[in-house]
Amino acid sequence: MPETRDVVFVVFDGVKMLDVTGPAEVFAEARTLGAGYTLRYVSVSGGPVRTSIGALLPAGPVTDLCDAGDIDTLVVPGGDDLVGLPVPSGLVEAVRLLRPRARRLVSICTGSFVLAAAGALDGRRATTHWRHAPLLDRAYPDVRVERDALFVEDDGVLTSAGVSAGIDLALALVERDHGPDLAREVARGLVMFMQRPGGQSQFSAPLALRAPRVPALRAVVDLVSAQPALEHTATSLAAAAGVTPRHLARLFQAELGTSPARFVEDTRLDHAKRLLDAGHGVAEAARGAGFGSPETMRRRFVARLGVSPSRYRARFSATGPGDRSG
The missing domain is CATH 3.40.50.880 (Class I glutamine amidotransferase (GATase) domain)
Incomplete structure (x- = not known):
């Protein structure tokens, strides 16, 4: 027994x-x-x-x-x-x-x-x-x-x-x-x-952030969220906010608990996930989200989500009772 x-x-x-x-x-x-x-x-x-x-x-x-x-x-x-x-x-x-x-x-x-x-x-x-x-x-x-x-x-x-x-x-x-x-x-x-x-993380919804209290930080968050494919650097983001890169980093940490670079990466990941969910190809999603190349996006997906973009797309983009035998 x-x-x-x-x-x-x-x-x-x-x-x-x-x-x-x-x-x-x-x-x-x-x-x-x-x-x-x-x-x-x-x-x-x-x-x-x-x-x-x-x-x-x-x-x-x-x-x-x-x-x-x-x-x-x-x-x-x-x-x-x-x-x-x-x-x-x-x-x-x-x-x-x-x-x-x-x-x-x-x-x-x-x-x-x-x-x-x-x-x-x-x-x-x-x-x-x-x-x-x-x-x-x-x-x-x-x-x-x-x-x-x-x-x-x-x-x-x-x-x-x-x-x-x-x-x-x-x-x-x-x-x-x-x-x-x-x-x-x-x-x-x-x-x-x-x-x-x-x-x-592969199942989570897109970033849901409260609007930052500091106008300079809000301007940066809105810019990155609206145009994740732009080349966002510490210098360019600080210029958009009208502050120094060091001060911008302090604002991000104080209000959002993250760094500017991490926020940009998280926003691009979310945008790429939405594009893949909508049925776009991996290369198209990489361009639209600002990763530069499919390989760069693949490395970010694997590091942060534990799956590749193609596997994520296969798992989440398809709906309906069609053949899933492949």
């Missing part, structure tokens, strides 16, 4: 359904191949919860686990109400109660906010959905947020990026528990990547 590993999901009203069912299906698929996973769902109320899609998810009480032995993997899924609002105290206490019983602690997507509120991420590296990573960074300064990672492990605490990244993390746990051969069979059965290429 395989070793039994008890996987417990802490669920709540508004929990993101795929944050639960995605990882659960990975463990369940592994079970059909001989892995000894058991799956349980508990809630603070001790009864069913209504998920993000309106379906009810049966769940037992958290307190029952206190007399039921150790937990192998404690999973805290995400939910929209965990961001921008105080994390429910009952949910935080449930994690604090169950955490000492678990061999490893896992969060999916915005479930990282629950772990952070419970103090489980203090002094640790962690990630979350790219859209909410800046808020996690600001709200919990003791957490070292890695914004591009699909998932992060730090001393038995594992956090994943948005939604489907929880499936990637669950597969990685299966590989760790039972080896790459079984994990590969799970991936094949679920028609998924064994290891998804690139980080979550």
